[in-house]
Amino acid sequence: MTVHDTSRLADRRSSGPVIPSQGRQRPLGLGETTLTSGFWERRQRVNTLATLGHCEEWMERLGWLANFDRVAEGTTAPDRPGWCFSDSEVYKLMEALAWEYGRTGDQEADATLHRLTARVARAQDPDGYLNTCYGHGDQEGRYTDLENGHELYCTGHLLQAAVARARTVGLDDPLVEVARRAADHVCDTFGNHGRQQICGHPEIEVGLAELSRALGEPRYLEQSRIFLERRGRGTLRGDRVPSGSPYFQDDVPIREADAWRGHAVRALYLVAGAVDVAVETADDELLAALERQWEHTVSRRTYLTGGMGSRHQDEGFGEDWELPPDRAYCESCAGIASVMVSWRLYLATGEVRYADLIERTLYNVVAVSPGTDGRAFFYANPLHQRVPASEQEGVGLSPRAKSGVRAPWFDVSCCPTNLARTFASWQTFSAGVGEGGVTLLQYSSSTVRASLGDGRIFGFEVRTDYPDDGLIRIRITDAPSGKVGLRLRVPDWAEGAELQEGGTRRRVDPGFAVVERRFVRDEEILLHLPMKARLTWPDPRIDAVRGCVAVERGPLVHCVESIDLPEGVGLDDVLLDPRVAPYERAGQVRARGVLRPGDPPVSWSLPYGATEGAVPSRSVELTLSPYHEWARRGPTAMRVWIPVLT
């Protein structure tokens, strides 16, 4: 039996992973909203019941946890299990456990976190250095491989875990103390009078900035700023990585860059930290540069799913318009990192486009990765799978980022724990407070009780079957005195949405539907979002999906899976007839398909010839499923972008 006890919890009202000291909006805190049912509540529940334990079990089994014990006991050995960054997985799990306990008071999560904290704390050196791969016994010395060693990356995740703890139980906690000593060590070592170096994998920047906010320690923010400004000047040895300094964003100073490039997770973690620094230091020039980079990257280097990272090679961004659906990497962690970036930009600017991209990414990258049981994960999330994966690839430790089948754990296993911390704190990305009211950004059945900052409380209950259904019902439970704003995000795709309130029903455009008035208890405000399936066309400059169309419904990108095709028909032989609008039948999205009759004629054995392929003939009804459901019925071939009949 799970015991829930919130008596030890700190004031969680404003609790969450990102709490800027200024900006257009503050996030709704973990203590201000609870998911009650629906899409995200189910995933949060599976995270609680399965994923957290799954992550701990795997890291215990593989010895990634015992690495800390070995350092403490002075028994490090050359055969240390795990990559040099395995400590970070432990910290991400600890962050997830901290949010879990903070959200629910789950005593088991708290106990696990205590145990892990004790093991980690014992491995910390007297001067605050903490890493199980360097600097002990026969290991390489500290900071001898800044390019690939990931030491500061690991520390950054430690700091984020401590932020979660500090904001849920308070500052008097052993994990917070460990992080404080680690952060002090980083400042002592890499400050203006220390080593003029940076870490090959950004993360320390965002960790230091948030710890600075959580502990009120300006030195950490300053160190984050120093790391940011030092980057982009060839500090790291570009010849130590396959594609040179752009790989780790050391080619151009961050405020001079045009677009995100190189390794996608690195690029996005760096930007997340940069937004934090820009906001806290009121550096409007830097903020404007990051917004421009967001625009460039989103409009030319981002998948329909919100996924980022076009290349397996370097796990990196491609050039503008380089968005192959089959070799899309779209790493699950890059999706999470993209949400981190857009969330920070939303809080700073209040612009709806950031929340639009967050929704797209949450439903079509973040929700795609975990298996229904919370014990298997996609690492990469391509938009086209030609050959179904083998079931075998979903058994045991996966040696690499395969697509097409979810695997329980990976040699490089960044996604499971990253998803765990994201699901554990999901609602903290769902709404903002400020500008005289509450802004609801992501829709889920939930209760909200928000402090407006002027002593007033605004409470309401959200009931919805979104994204299956487009009706969102909001019933006021705590009506504050006087006028208050309720702003509802109308997604960018929701042309024809309607708002029903105060006895009227009116059309609302994409952006924010605003009701600003005095509310009364139990009154209902209804938002109707149009959920008709629709065709979506790519910009003609995206070479890899020219002549194709995708089907979307609400926030969900859809796909065709081979399992839903008629017997004997391959996914390569299917075209979509765009003259017929997609429709719904028996609860599923459908479209009119046309089959190509076998192999088209070619002039020679090479697949190129003097004429275009044969004209397709036979009609077929195509069944489309939400992309996040891909491969849940077993490995399949799959397409998001479907060639059109011309």
Place this chain on the structure above:
Amino acid sequence: MTVHDTSRLADRRSSGPVIPSQGRQRPLGLGETTLTSGFWERRQRVNTLATLGHCEEWMERLGWLANFDRVAEGTTAPDRPGWCFSDSEVYKLMEALAWEYGRTGDQEADATLHRLTARVARAQDPDGYLNTCYGHGDQEGRYTDLENGHELYCTGHLLQAAVARARTVGLDDPLVEVARRAADHVCDTFGNHGRQQICGHPEIEVGLAELSRALGEPRYLEQSRIFLERRGRGTLRGDRVPSGSPYFQDDVPIREADAWRGHAVRALYLVAGAVDVAVETADDELLAALERQWEHTVSRRTYLTGGMGSRHQDEGFGEDWELPPDRAYCESCAGIASVMVSWRLYLATGEVRYADLIERTLYNVVAVSPGTDGRAFFYANPLHQRVPASEQEGVGLSPRAKSGVRAPWFDVSCCPTNLARTFASWQTFSAGVGEGGVTLLQYSSSTVRASLGDGRIFGFEVRTDYPDDGLIRIRITDAPSGKVGLRLRVPDWAEGAELQEGGTRRRVDPGFAVVERRFVRDEEILLHLPMKARLTWPDPRIDAVRGCVAVERGPLVHCVESIDLPEGVGLDDVLLDPRVAPYERAGQVRARGVLRPGDPPVSWSLPYGATEGAVPSRSVELTLSPYHEWARRGPTAMRVWIPVLT
């Protein structure tokens, strides 16, 4: 002054890299034909004058040659320069020098080869083992890393160099002696009673098979067969390479495979050796399997250029239909290896399709790589470059396989020496002898004097400006008594070719145009190949070039370069109007283009929307250049596949 002396040369009549003991055709020997002018003669001359010396200079400068001296002197050190496979570059240069001397009697090439042979020979261990990276001083032990160590790969190239020497100066030569001892060592070590292992990078198989032919030593052929049969059964540790055992073709036994897969050069070198073994052991089942694999791979995994390898990751083949033009790897060495395979299959079967693919690959991969001065090279040969490379990337040692600018040398520098040996022996791939005559496969101005095997000589002179012009003139210089066959390859693309001989002119279909009769001295046979520029369409299942068309002229794939576009027009904004046939004006191929008017409308900042892009408007004349000329006027953006106006 270069001195040419052929007096020491052996009988070069049948000399060449591949001389099967049976098969439908024997190759024309190095001593039976001489290039006199034209496309390939120019490249062979640049190879002589520049590339051979360039390769030696770089390997001396980088210490790859001195590695041999260090082993001989017992002074190997942990900082050995070069990758573990750098010895193979030395051997490929030695092979090139052997063909060079054999072809021309160039004393300088011979002297260089003598010097290199002496340095290499001194590094050989008493038991025949020869490798500068393993087994000496503090180096790792011999054969401790079969997956990645490349020891047998290097040995294979040594054997091919010795074959070149044996077939140009005879068996009594120090290089031949070194190779014999190395081959004996391999047989002793890896025979049926030795280590049951194979090398991660195939090459020893093709080297042993050919050395067996050259020296008449059946043991080497048997060892090659053993290596082949041992492969594909998980002998190598798949977890030692990024994508597991398919990477080095150890997943499926060679006679059971459907298609080539994994690292392209490895796959192709393996098949080259397998054809040799199949032919020499009369293993028709194996030969049939290799032919099926060729068909599958050529019809679904091969670029319009003949290039193979769709992925930068693993330098590998992709799935069927995975042929992205932008991220095409199409490694220069894979092009050479593909020629090696198709040449062997042609000799075994006499089928024209193999020679067709060789022509395509020679003009559109092999000829693309070297710079005009023979001192810079493309490593990868993509069919689309979005952003012009930086000139800077063409200066000095290139750390990796960049496209868009030719670099003088590479960290992994397999192409320059591979090109050198290929150009030095180019004409040995150009014609076959057998079935009562001579078959001309590749057209170049040249003289031919072929032994028909029955004591008769058949001689003729070829004059042509091919591939600029489609007229090939053949003047008989030695008319043998009695009937003889002259077969001329009519390329697969040459619909409407005509043959003019004996006072008649008649249409000939793609395949072989055969003239079988008694010839008289000085009579002329003319082949007219139609050189009209033409549109080529991709199979509609090739997703990455859907909605695009390419322009070809004769054997040359063409491309559009950004340098030829009107001021202010980007390559992303150009469409081709396929209703107008491509044409020639002022000596260049042209096509009607249409420009897209600026950025098309999208519904939001993401590049996806509810409508298709705007209709293109302004017409423009597009200039197309042969793909092999790409980036010779400086770095450019480039496209082979051009989106069509629909």
